[in-house]
Amino acid sequence: MTSKGSSSHGRNLFVSVDGPSGAGKTTIVRHLAQILVAQGEHVHVTAEPSSGPIGKLASELTETVTGHSLACLYAADRYHHIETEIIPHLKTGHIVITDRYIASGLVVQRFDGVDPVFLWQLNEDAERPDLVVILEADPDVVADRLRERGRHTRFQFAPDSSHKEVEYYRQATETLDAAGFCVLQVDCSRQPPEQSAAFIRDRLMLLVPNEVVDS
Ligand SMILES: Nc1ncnc2c1ncn2[C@@H]1O[C@H](COP(=O)(O)OP(=O)(O)O)[C@@H](O)[C@H]1O
Numbered sequence: 145m146t147s148k149g150s151s152s153h154g155r156n157l158f159v160s161v162d163g164p165s166g167a168g169k170t171t172i173v174r175h176l177a178q179i180l181v182a183q184g185e186h187v188h189v190t191a192e193p194s195s196g197p198i199g200k201l202a203s204e205l206t207e208t209v210t211g212h213s214l215a216c217l218y219a220a221d222r223y224h225h226i227e228t229e230i231i232p233h234l235k236t237g238h239i240v241i242t243d244r245y246i247a248s249g250l251v252v253q254r255f256d257g258v259d260p261v262f263l264w265q266l267n268e269d270a271e272r273p274d275l276v277v278i279l280e281a282d283p284d285v286v287a288d289r290l291r292e293r294g295r296h297t298r299f300q301f302a303p304d305s306s307h308k309e310v311e312y313y314r315q316a317t318e319t320l321d322a323a324g325f326c327v328l329q330v331d332c333s334r335q336p337p338e339q340s341a342a343f344i345r346d347r348l349m350l351l352v353p354n355e356v357v358d359s
């Protein structure tokens with residue numbers, strides 16, 4: 145566990161961003177990082193599946209391995225990612241932003257019929273973010289964005305995938321809320337990603353006392 149707030153190097157805050165495919169996770173993470181860097185923060189952007197050995201394996205196997213096995217692989221990647229990348233960057237005073245984290249683990253494997261209770265048990269020991277951002281979006285809007293961008297995973301080809309995914313994220317949000325996580329829902333259907341990123345940044349800055357960084 146890291147202590148929240150600041151270190152001798154800067155603030156250490158941990159933020160995760162999850163939401164349906166096409167909601168704008170990657171775009172918003174990029175804007176959020178830019179805003180934070182511009183205000184002088186040390187920022188480390190990461191993503192899951194991670195770039196580590198288990199993350200690479202999970203990416204390679206996503207189209208061919210299913211269900212419980214894949215859920216365990218993604219959870220293994222998450223715990224390894226925490227140990228080797230997330231915690232070390234928090235310890236050196238970074239704001240760590242991850243594009244996908246626990247909520248994705250609670251949602252995506254449901255397309256393969258894995259029980260949400262099993263998914264929660266697999267993920268419940270993972271380092272808790274200071275802020276869990278869940279992007280919400282109208283399923284028809286994200287389906288349109290996916291059509292334009294091109295679908296690239298088997299989950300995105302599942303019938304009615306955007307509607308199902310939005311519903312699974314709603315349920316995952318309830319689970320995380322009930323477990324005491326600090327969850328921020330952001331509707332990304334009708335506002336530009338820059339505006340969503342600014343909203344997240346404002347909320348994040350409320351979590352730490354106002355103080356001078358790196359004097
Ligand atoms: N708020 C928005 N309004 C319109 N288009 C958006 C918005 N956010 C993202 N997009 C577009 O939607 C597509 C998916 O965005 P991306 O950030 O890759 O989503 P995700 O990482 O959630 O799959 C991209 O083409 C992106 O430019």
Ligand SMILES: Cc1cn([C@H]2C[C@H](O)[C@@H](COP(=O)(O)OP(=O)(O)O)O2)c(=O)[nH]c1=O
Pocket residue numbers: 164165166169170192193206218219244245248249250252253297299
């Ligand atoms: C983190 C995580 C990802 N995934 C899968 C979902 C996606 O197929 C893939 C991540 O691909 P990515 O390119 O990030 O998808 P997107 O652009 O839609 O955000 O990893 C899981 O199945 N379980 C998980 O726990």
